[in-house]
Amino acid sequence: MYNEYFIISIILFILAVLGIILNRSNVIIMLMSIELMLLAMSFLFLINSEALDNLIGEVFTIMVLTVAAGEIAIGLAILVAYYRIKGTIAIKSLNLLRGWSIMGHLGKD
Amino acid sequence: MYILIVFLPLLSAIISGRFGRNLGEKGAGVFTSSCMVICWVVSMLIFNETNLNTSILYLKLWKWFDSELLITHFGFQFDGLTGIMLIVITSISALVHIYSTGYMSGDPHIPRFMSYLSLFTFFMILLVTSDNYVQLFIGWEGVGLCSYLLINFWFTRIKANKAAIKAMLVNRVGDIGLVLAMFVIFKEFGSLEFSTVFSVMNEVSHSNNMTLICILLFIGAVGKSAQLGLHTWLPDAMEGPTPVSALIHAATMVTAGVFLIIRSGPLFENSPLALIIVTVLGALTAFFAATVGLVQNDLKKVVAYSTCSQLGYMVMVCGISNYSTSLFHLMNHAYFKALLFLSAGSVIHALANEQDMRKMGGLIKFIPFTYIMIFIGSLSLMGFPYLAGFYSKDLILELAYDRYYLTLAHWLGVFSALLTAFYSIRLIYLTFLSNSNTKKEVLMHTHESSWNITVPLGVLALGSIFVGYLAKEVVIGRVSPPVVPTIVKLIPTIFSLLGGILAFIGYNSLKTYKIFLPQINRETVTNLFSPVVYSFLNSAWQFNLIINHFLVSKMLKFGYLVSYRILDRGFFETLGPMGISKWMVKVSQGISNLQSGRVYNYTLVMIIFVGLFILVNYPFVGGG
Numbered sequence: 143m144y145n146e147y148f149i150i151s152i153i154l155f156i157l158a159v160l161g162i163i164l165n166r167s168n169v170i171i172m173l174m175s176i177e178l179m180l181l182a183m184s185f186l187f188l189i190n191s192e193a194l195d196n197l198i199g200e201v202f203t204i205m206v207l208t209v210a211a212g213e214i215a216i217g218l219a220i221l222v223a224y225y226r227i228k229g230t231i232a233i234k235s236l237n238l239l240r241g242w243s244i245m246g247h248l249g250k251d
Numbered sequence: 252m253y254i255l256i257v258f259l260p261l262l263s264a265i266i267s268g269r270f271g272r273n274l275g276e277k278g279a280g281v282f283t284s285s286c287m288v289i290c291w292v293v294s295m296l297i298f299n300e301t302n303l304n305t306s307i308l309y310l311k312l313w314k315w316f317d318s319e320l321l322i323t324h325f326g327f328q329f330d331g332l333t334g335i336m337l338i339v340i341t342s343i344s345a346l347v348h349i350y351s352t353g354y355m356s357g358d359p360h361i362p363r364f365m366s367y368l369s370l371f372t373f374f375m376i377l378l379v380t381s382d383n384y385v386q387l388f389i390g391w392e393g394v395g396l397c398s399y400l401l402i403n404f405w406f407t408r409i410k411a412n413k414a415a416i417k418a419m420l421v422n423r424v425g426d427i428g429l430v431l432a433m434f435v436i437f438k439e440f441g442s443l444e445f446s447t448v449f450s451v452m453n454e455v456s457h458s459n460n461m462t463l464i465c466i467l468l469f470i471g472a473v474g475k476s477a478q479l480g481l482h483t484w485l486p487d488a489m490e491g492p493t494p495v496s497a498l499i500h501a502a503t504m505v506t507a508g509v510f511l512i513i514r515s516g517p518l519f520e521n522s523p524l525a526l527i528i529v530t531v532l533g534a535l536t537a538f539f540a541a542t543v544g545l546v547q548n549d550l551k552k553v554v555a556y557s558t559c560s561q562l563g564y565m566v567m568v569c570g571i572s573n574y575s576t577s578l579f580h581l582m583n584h585a586y587f588k589a590l591l592f593l594s595a596g597s598v599i600h601a602l603a604n605e606q607d608m609r610k611m612g613g614l615i616k617f618i619p620f621t622y623i624m625i626f627i628g629s630l631s632l633m634g635f636p637y638l639a640g641f642y643s644k645d646l647i648l649e650l651a652y653d654r655y656y657l658t659l660a661h662w663l664g665v666f667s668a669l670l671t672a673f674y675s676i677r678l679i680y681l682t683f684l685s686n687s688n689t690k691k692e693v694l695m696h697t698h699e700s701s702w703n704i705t706v707p708l709g710v711l712a713l714g715s716i717f718v719g720y721l722a723k724e725v726v727i728g729r730v731s732p733p734v735v736p737t738i739v740k741l742i743p744t745i746f747s748l749l750g751g752i753l754a755f756i757g758y759n760s761l762k763t764y765k766i767f768l769p770q771i772n773r774e775t776v777t778n779l780f781s782p783v784v785y786s787f788l789n790s791a792w793q794f795n796l797i798i799n800h801f802l803v804s805k806m807l808k809f810g811y812l813v814s815y816r817i818l819d820r821g822f823f824e825t826l827g828p829m830g831i832s833k834w835m836v837k838v839s840q841g842i843s844n845l846q847s848g849r850v851y852n853y854t855l856v857m858i859i860f861v862g863l864f865i866l867v868n869y870p871f872v873g874g875g
Contacts, residue, residue: 159854159858162850162851162854163851163854163855163858164851165851166851172850172851233849233850233851236848236849236850237847237848237849238848239846239848240846240847240848240849
């Protein structure tokens with residue numbers, strides 16, 4: 143009876159995950175995907191709350207919304223700080239902290 | 252008294268070695284010599300007890316190895332064989348100690364030298380007095396060690412270093428034989444003490460093991476006693492000082508191998524095959540060394556090869572089961588060979604360290620005493636009637652003839668007797684009788700040495716003359732001379748005299764064709780024999796070349812190419828520390844490349860593993 147809702151919320155979650163994984167250009171899209179993920183989860187909580195006739199899911203949803211608001215606020219603050227330093231918000235420019243091969247560097251450079 | 256003779260030389264060595272700087276050069280010489288003389292006196296007393304009164308003494312000091320199966324005491328056994336060996340060792344050693352104080356005077360390291368000599372005497376006495384194979388092995392290795400130290404006494408000379416290493420390594424080949432023999436003896440008899448081993452001889456189940464034991468023991472003897480194959484260290488050992496050659500490489504250490512065979516005689520008696528091998532190899536050694544001795548130009552090397560040859564006689568007569576005759580020859584040989592070596596040292600000393608016989612000659616007018624001494628020694632060596640060598644050498648040849656199936660050994664021995672006489676007279680002729688080839692300024696200073704060189708020579712000369720006659724009854728009283736035709740009895744003497752006369756004529760009368768005299772100057776002196784034969788004999792049948800070229804260099808190459816480069820640096824290092832550490836670095840850096848710095852990759856990895864986690868756990872959680 144609630145299968146459609148479950149499937150929709152899971153599809154939403156998967157779309158959000160794909161949005162993070164496949165997105166190569168913009169950090170804002172990533173933040174939006176995270177929001178979508180949280181929304182999909184909230185939706186799932188609500189559906190379950192309704193299906194199981196239990197209030198805890200709704201309580202959790204309220205708390206998730208709060209956390210999501212705080213999280214996006216901090217995330218945007220980091221983004222602003224980052225933009226001030228780098229002048230860009232492209233994800234490609236985020237990979238300065240990567241592992242690299244000593245041997246490869248010694249060999250090539 | 253019995254303990255004293257073992258530990259007095261050790262005490263002498265320790266005090267002279269440790270406190271030599273306090274004793275001083277003269278003090279060290281006097282101290283060690285007097286210790287040795289005391290030993291000599293004590294060994295006479297022991298000889299009186301063990302041989303004349305035939306009272307054998309077993310002395311067990313303490314338990315040494317005490318496991319359940321193997322119990323070996325640190326003990327001594329003074330029987331007839333030990334008594335005679337002790338006389339030989341201590342008398343030669345005492346005389347050599349006294350001689351060294353004169354010969355080595357002026358050398359700055361006399362205390363060290365005397366210490367080594369005493370240490371050698373200690374190990375040799377330990378060797379002959381032990382009552383088990385393990386303790387014998389201590390002495391066996393100890394004399395090898397002292398041989399190394401003494402050959403290498405002048406350690407600044409590269410040739411002395413090489414000769415010392417060679418002596419050590421070649422001896423080690425034989426030592427492995429002795430160690431293996433000890434293993435097999437323990438396996439077979441369960442004990443390493445002589446008394447046990449020799450008393451359960453008839454209980455041995457496998458006679459093959461007896462042959463194995465005897466052959467392994469014989470390999471030990473071959474290494475130490477310089478028999479054919481492992482003899483190459485003996486001539487090279489002449490790089491050491493002359494008293495060392497006299498003590499170690501003529502009288503005592505090289506006879507340790509013969510002593511081992513005599514001591515293990517009861518074992519050898521149970522293995523006919525080993526006996527035949529012993530005889531044949533001994534006879535071949537006697538012949539081989541005699542031929543090489545013909546053409547050596549170094550005074551000491553002639554004597555060294557003659558030692559090798561005489562050791563061949565001793566081993567040969569062991570092979571025909573006449574151990575007491577072998578011991579008798581050992582005893583006589585010790586006296587006349589020490590005499591020859593010390594006289595050679597006297598000649599070398601007189602000529603300002605010249606060893607080449609081609610640069611000697613005409614010394615009879617300058618050092619007549621040494622001439623007489625070397626002449627007595629040579630006559631004794633040739634087996635001239637009624638001198639020491641005669642009593643043992645002729646008996647050996649007669650006994651060899653008695654065993655008709657070993658005619659080979661007899662004839663090789665007889666020809667060796669001829670050659671021995673030849674090179675003895677050659678040595679005397681080139682050194683003393685021929686026209687002098689020495690520089691005038693050297694000859695001007697030639698003179699007899701001081702009393703501490705001449706007195707030992709005199710005593711040894713008395714020994715070379717009388718020991719054979721005096722000790723005959725004691726040592727070989729029970730050996731009855733074999734019944735052989737009179738001509739066979741006469742042959743060795745005739746051959747010896749023939750050889751001596753030939754040598755004299757060859758060097759004295761054939762003015763231009765000097766036999767076996769190498770060409771110093773091609774125009775004036777031509778060689779009677781073909782240069783090929785001459786150089787073949789002069790290089791000792793090319794044994795050194797063969798061993799170096801076909802064995803040593805091949806082994807070195809194998810060691811470098813296979814053991815070192817392929818196995819050690821290749822295989823084991825790739826599988827071991829070097830390879831694994833390189834591989835670990837590579838792999839860990841590959842793993843660190845996973846840390847790409849891209850956020851979406853991190854997310855992907857996270858999701859993949861969460862997915863895997865769910866998938867793996869699904870049957871237990873969701874499905875259950």
